[in-house]
Amino acid sequence: MNDANQLGKTNRRDFLKNAGKGIGLAIGVSIANSLPVNTASAAPKYLKYPFTLGVASGDPLPDGVVLWTRLAPDPLNGGGMPSHPFPVQWEVALDEEFKKVVKRGTEVSKPQLGHSVHVEVNKLKPATWYYYRFKAGKELSPVGRTKTAPALHSQVDEIAFAFASCQNWPTGYYTAYQHMAKDDLDLVIHLGDYIYEGRHNSSGVRPIDQDFPEIYTIDDYRNRYALYKLDSDLQAAHANFPWLVTLDDHEVDNNWAGEVPQDPQKQSKEDFLKRRAIAFQAYYEHMPLRRTSYPNGNSMQLYRRLAFGNLVEFNMLDTRQYRDDQADGDGWGPPTPESMEPSRTMLGEEQERWLLNGLSASKTKWNVLAQQVFFARRDYGLGPDAERYGMDSWDGYPAARQRILNHITEMNLTNTVVLTGDVHSSWANEVKADFDDENSKNVAVEFVGTSITSGGDGSDVRPDTEQILQENPHIKFFSNRRGYVRCKLTQQKWQTDYLTVPYVTRPGAPIETAASFIVEEGKPTLKKVNESAAVPV
Template sequence: MDDERDRLLASIERWIPSAEVDRRGFLKAIGKGALLALVWTITNPLSGTRIEAAPRYLSHPFRLGVASGDPLSDGCILWTRLATDSLKGGVMATYDLPVRWEVAHDEHFRSVVRSGAATAQAKLGHSVHVDVRGLKPGREYFYRFKSGSDISAVGRTKTTPLKGSSISDMSLAFASCQQYEHGYYTAYRHMAQEDLDVVFHLGDYIYEYGAGKYVANSGNVRRHESQEVKSLSEYRNRYAQYRKDPDLQAAHAAFPWIAVWDDHEVDNNYAGSHPEKNQSPTAFLRRKAAAYQAYYEYMPMRLSLLPHGPQMRIYRRFTYGNLAEFNMLDTRQYRDDQVNGTKWNRISEEASDSHRTMLGKAQENWLVKGLYQSKAHWNVLAQQVFFSRLDHRDGQSHMRNMDAWDGYTASQKRLLKHFAELKDANPIILTGDVHSNWACDLKADFNNPGSPVVGSEFVGTSITSEGDGFDIKPHFSRELSQNDHVHFFNGQRGYVRCHITPKNWRTDYRILPYVSKPGAPIVTRETFVVENGRPGIQRG
């Protein structure tokens, strides 16, 4: 494992310019007041790097909070990052720093069940990813970290039930699109008060834009600290700015998260190796490598997901007993470039080309194999962009979103065919990206109005992106009438909560009246139910 880690870290250094790791960090850290004293250092025999043996900090090093994620039946990942000055490129010194961690049955740590030592590596921005094992399935735990004399906030996490075991229910929430400038993270404060087993984040955790470059409908109420981010230190700073938000920290500390990215973690509307505009292929690969490393550093993910330069496999699978299996997809890294631009355009033969792909061959094969092998009551695709057919008629022309699955119709049709064949799979798709709420039936053939329903898609709105929203507008009423498989639209901010039993899947759309100022109340705008063995959405 250590050899593999060092090999991967070496590969990152090949893609990220070494100057960005701040090799003069010792004296610079002292000058910036990051550490009161570096009393003595030793050489880590496992990695060959120097490690500070007894750090003393002038200010609290856990200011970016704690998180857990990627839960299994016997453990999970515990995350934190040491940062006394979070907007200084993410590295306090060139030295690694020691961290202790504890896991307990109770939040006062009277019953500690696991503990140990970890290293906050300078190469990874002094982030910490502890892979805790030996825990019991389906159990709540509490955790915390210590470095020097400083102790972190307490986090709560929960392991998954044993695969195949019978469980009566589970609850989850999913969210996406949290443009910092567009509003306050009040939705996360409400989410932290829910009774959930897990949170899924479906992308656009950060936005790469420069300060004031993307203005919300209701105006920007906060400000990015820099211009558009492209380097590792800039991506680190952007994540740090978002993670300083206390409401986001509260939601991370309350539940384990399972995350996948969309486009803004790198560059708006990028597709595979194709940037949005005005970037050379080499420059964009370096940008992807920096963005992927920063993403890993800030997410509670396993070492096996550590990026290899501009490549990082994030598609993976999580199972909750025999109740539900969740396939976390990546619709950005392996897709072909968009046809006719990235937004609404007329249907073309090129968009329907059978050789074009949204997922890439390897990921699609992995997904399909898993669907056919699954024994779960519910089989979930947690992913980024709108899957269902969505026609926008401009006169006699049919317009579709070329950045969504409608721009990759061969991939879309293949999955619908599998859904139709898997009679007992109960496929559910969870989607982010579009800053609005939708509830859709999945048709075996969207071109045939009489085609049977084979699954359901629940699309969640943004946490903040686009600012204060709206309930519904007249032109959306027209679109609903033009797409009879679409049952619901809402354009306000919030998140989606789901409660699952062997008999029913219930989805609650939780919405806020505003995000342009703190303190908004939250209500359930609409509830939908899907019955096991009966595809199609019903109002709850």
């Protein structure tokens, strides 16, 4: 690999080339001088370019948004910043040239948080696009673009967003993000597996000249996030839209559940909770999250609710931190007394109650459960008497799922949409009030998004696809290609487009619409859009 300084220079050059419409890198003496110099900063003149990891924004509210960056002149070696706080100036403007600056200030990057910066800007106008940037010493960051949410309960006629997950760095290129950055979106939702904690080595498709072992320490996690965030396509997608994020398992440890690691025979509970605390801290350091999500030891407040006028409310869920351990050794198999135990929980008692109360109180047309693991029943057992379910998904917690379905049914909530990641493939599901009765009515729909890279190039179908779809008639679509999912909402309908790339093992793949589905308001049923009517990319 190039040295860290060269990585920063290459990253800026790639950012200019790959960033989507309207976003560029603001460099130049006159622009740089428009940011006020903080005379108290004592900023060293020798500071190498610190914005190698780009910029991001997130958690938009009607009057504000979170702005993020992290100072890392030597990104793959702990960041390379001095061990003392460092002042970082920021600006928000209505134009890309920063002639109409509306807010500015100084935030301090702290070494104990990896010199990350989280600015909670407020007193902005609702439903408005803004541009932002940072300055450290004499260096300017790339310019980001973000958008505030519409005013609470205001009339909103339409919104467009994308969601993605599972971006294992060694297994492919982030071409899907290159296309996403150029899409016409209001925000992006990431459903987890932003990084992978396992060993990364030269056997992957990306060229690296060193092995990266499995991560355990705070420096390990910081370097892993830096490796991923150096990708210019990912940076462009972050810079063009505000993001809503939640984690899954690989940000900590594969298939962890509550206080239980993947391999309890190798990690004690005490050791795992220390690792979880480190992983949560690193996640916060690298995501545009509010102070309300600041980790408290080995716990982190990630479930939260964001509304966009009267059109849609997003319930961002955490299906890892509070769940019971997976049943029956966390494998695949038929239901057992352990998996069917009525008290088993995926969300934990407090989060589950928060979700159900929020669904009842919602004033928006659409209500979204943005979460991690497969929600609808998915029987992999082929034949009428064979049942085979994944214990890491909601199939391993059927009583917890049924409590949510019963609530939706009893409250007659007809516009509930579940968004899911995790499985590295695309699915479109109708969610039944009772999966034991195939004639049961639909009470929701679920859109499962494929991975950005995890799983490699993939394929249109798998050998067992036809049989799986026959076994699960409520599942209406499957694709094993990589990509992302775009959703366009109005007061009358919801359209979902599955956007896929033919390969990720080399850069430059085109993107196409593999399938599109429409859900009409008040009717939780999937209608496939004709190929000729699919929305072009």
